[in-house]
Amino acid sequence: MKLLNIAWRNVFRHTRRTIITAAAISVGLSSMIFMNTMMNGADKMASRNIIDFETSHLEVFARDYYREEGVFPLDTIIENPKYVNDRIEAIPGIKGVTPRVKFQASISNGIDELPVLGMGIDIENDRRIFETGNSVVAGRFLKNSGDVLIGTDLANDMSLEVGSYITIITKDRNGTYNALDLEVAGLLNTGHPLFDRNMAIIPIAEAQELLALEGGVTEICIRAIDEETLGPLKEKVSDEIGAQYEVFTWKELNAAIFEISGFKRAGQFMIGLVVVIIAAVGIINTMLMAVMERIPEIGTLKAMGFSNSRIVRMFIYEGGIIGALGSALGCLIGMLISIYLVQVGLDFSGLFENVDIVYPMKFIIKGEIDYVNMLYVFLFGIIVSVMVTLWPVRKATKLEPVDALRHV
Amino acid sequence: MITTKKRLLLILLGAICASAQTGSEILERVDINTVVTSSHYDATMKISLGGTIREKRFTGYAVGKSHAYMEFTYPARDKGTRFLKIEDEMWIYMPSIEKATKIAGHMLRQSMMGSDFSYDDILENEKLTSLYDIELIGTDTLDGRPCFVLQLQAKVPEVNYYSRKLWVDKEMCVSVKVELFAKSGKLLKEVSISEFKRIDGYTFPTLIRMVNKLRKDTYTELSLEEVELDIETPHRIFTRAYLERK
Incomplete structure (x- = not known):
């Protein structure tokens, strides 16, 4: 001492x-x-x-849909989303479920054409598990058919504002060109570059029509109540819906x-x-x-x-x-x-x-x-x-x- | 311009539209006039975008509608870029990459070399009569020349353009204007052909103008020179090995 x-x-x-x-x-x-x-x-x-805008906690695809990041095929889709949706909703520990349709597209403002990722969302359910609805900084969220949400950066790039008209061009499931005229309903500022810069969001029914999906969707997003136990939940979901579907956690999907x-x-x-x-x-x-x-x-x-x-x-x-x-x-x-x-x-x-x-x-x-x-x-x-x-x-x-x- | 002698020949061949009754008959005769067994040409592509015009040149070979090979020669930046099309597959070779890449999926929608043509447009090789229901919907006058107007509606799901509108020159029996529509009915592209050359009994289009209707102030003009038809094209041209040659 x-x-x-x-x-x-x-x-x-x-x-x-x-x-x-x-x-x-x-x-x-x-x-x-x-x-x-x-x-x-x-x-x-x-x-x-990623969780609040892109994937939520778990995502379900038709088997062999997910090949690599950034590829959005339309040949393997979930043909019966209602069935899958209902089975998942019945599982305890699930906070919400919503279907989405993702597709490669371009948008045109009549002057230029830019490639974007198109996304069809369920207007009601999507808001329950994603923050997209809370990130509208101008205009409003999707409401009517013919509405589109785009990011503020994309709007700047193409000199668009709320009320502007754009055309979205894509090829449907059969490879046929299809195009829709849309009105910009709202602008998003999410902080996620993909959403602010590269995304055009439309009501899911219109995406299905545009792509000739006949009610099918490309993915179903699941939000869990407990973020820490996604592994067991993934197993449960997978068992419940069967082998023709695949379930991924948000971490697996963003491995890169x-x-x-x-x-x-x-x-x-x-x-x-x-x-x-x-x-x-x-x-x-x-x-x-x-x-x-x-x-x-x-x-x-x-x-x-x-x-x-x-x-x-x-x-x-x-x-x-x-x-x-x-x-x-x-x-x-x-x-x-x-x-x-x-x-x-x-x-x-x-x-x-x-x-x-x-x-x-x-x-x-x-x-x-x-x-x-x-x-x-x-x-x-x-x-x-x-x-x-x-x-x-x-x-x-x-x-x-x-x-x-x-x-x- | 078409000489009397050649027109006489044309009449002898029977490929004139005047006697055609239905839309498909007209299209079949257009095919007789324009679909060549093989061709070789030098092409100049004028790409106009917002008032500035860029020029690109390439040499092309084609056999039927199924095989095509293109090699860019001008400007220096694009020199050596090559395209190969076999049936419904397409590859691009860029000297900087030294490897051929297949163009597939949503890349096919994209513009070819910055022009108003998409890869899809180049790839098209099936006979229109097998893909579309054809209806003769009337007559029209384009640049003072009488035309038939045909409406084409997809009869199979796997088509690029759901519907088309065709203007066929009554006298020459070739299509002079095409409008390409999306499934929703929106006009996407407009093709007009304003010059033809009579070679070996064919009426070969030599000035083609493509307009992407979704952009403003843009068009691409393709003019073909030194056209040779029904030539012996070496088979090795349409191979990956030839595409990737040093």
Whole structure:
């Protein structure tokens, strides 16, 4: 206890050195926390966008419909959606079910033609499980036949506004061209680039008519009550509707995106590693200096009869105290930055304005704090500080007291 | 222009429209006049979009309606881009990729080389009489020339265009204008053919204008020169190997 006391006093005897060292540690640690908050936030936003707009929790397709992402065939569809829908609705743990029809199309404003993803939705049920209806920023949601919802970015690209007329062109199930004149009923701003930039949403009956689907749909989306137990629910749904259908979770359907996410994690780890090394080098540097200039002091202690192990322990305590101070400061700063990120977010949109990004979110990233990670970062700061003290101190204790005293 | 001698020949061949009674009879005679066994030509494609005109050139080979090969020669950017069509499949070869890619699915709707033609339009090879119910709905005058007007309605589901309206020149017995409609009845494209060349008893269209009605201020004009018909076309031209040759 006495040693700890001495260490404590030593730390505050050299106020300036302590502040500099602790500051170096805190800068490193707060950047680690900042990185973590941003990455978590980006992942969470992407997941929310997928669940709330694109797939919900589970999606049912006719067997062999789903070949790869971005392909929307019309030759394998769910011919009897009512039957499938009713069977799924009867399963406990389901919050809502809605059919959708997705198809490749172009829209024309009479001047230009742009490729889009067409989507037919059930006006009543879709609102129950998706946020699309709450993202209408101008005009209104779908109501009548002949209505279309498009994203604000697409509207800008084609100079469209609420009330404008567009033509949607596609090929039906038989390969015959079909086209519909539609009135823009509302504009969507979802934060999901696919929806804001590339999508034309129409009532499902019209999509079925346009594509000659005779009441068929391409997919049925399911929202679960509990987001955590999708695996068992998927099995249940699959058993209930039979082998001519396939069920996927939203994660499976977006494997590519989560691969990017994994890749990003690796990138994050590399950046994190660099930040850690910089922080560690800073800590080593200041700690090394702190020990070196105190070698004569170590000589004095040895001359007074301090054993080597007690000297090492004393320095470990000092390293630990400085490390704890720096880590606490770093975590505090990191937390303040994180709170700002959670509340306000960072706007990257200018940076990516003209880049087509497959990642399903817009570039105003809001942070997401991970407190467990913060604890790790705190411990990391202390451990590194202690570790880097060990080597120079041990070296110093090997010197004869006389040499140590003479050391400058 | 058609010389008296050649017109006489035409009459001898029997492929004139005057004696035709029904829409399908007219179309069959149009086919006799225009469907060649094989052809070779140099083509210039003028693509007009919003007032600017871009020119592209290619050399083409075709056998019947089923096999076609095209290779772009101008401008430098498109030089070496090749297309191969066999029956209802189509491949594109781009020198930068060095590999042929099949054009399938919804890609077929897209514009070919930025023109008003879609790949679908190029791929069409079935006889209209086997896909459509044809009705002679009246007569009209186009550019001072009397025409029959035919209404074509799909009789099988697998057609690109659900209905078409055809203007057939009474004297030359060739179609001079076609309107292509979507299932919903919307006019999608308009083709007009304003120049023909009499070669070996055929009336071969040499100036074709395609207008995509869903865009504004756009048309593509295809003019064919150096046309040779019923030639011996080496079979190797219509192979993937030839398409991907270095």
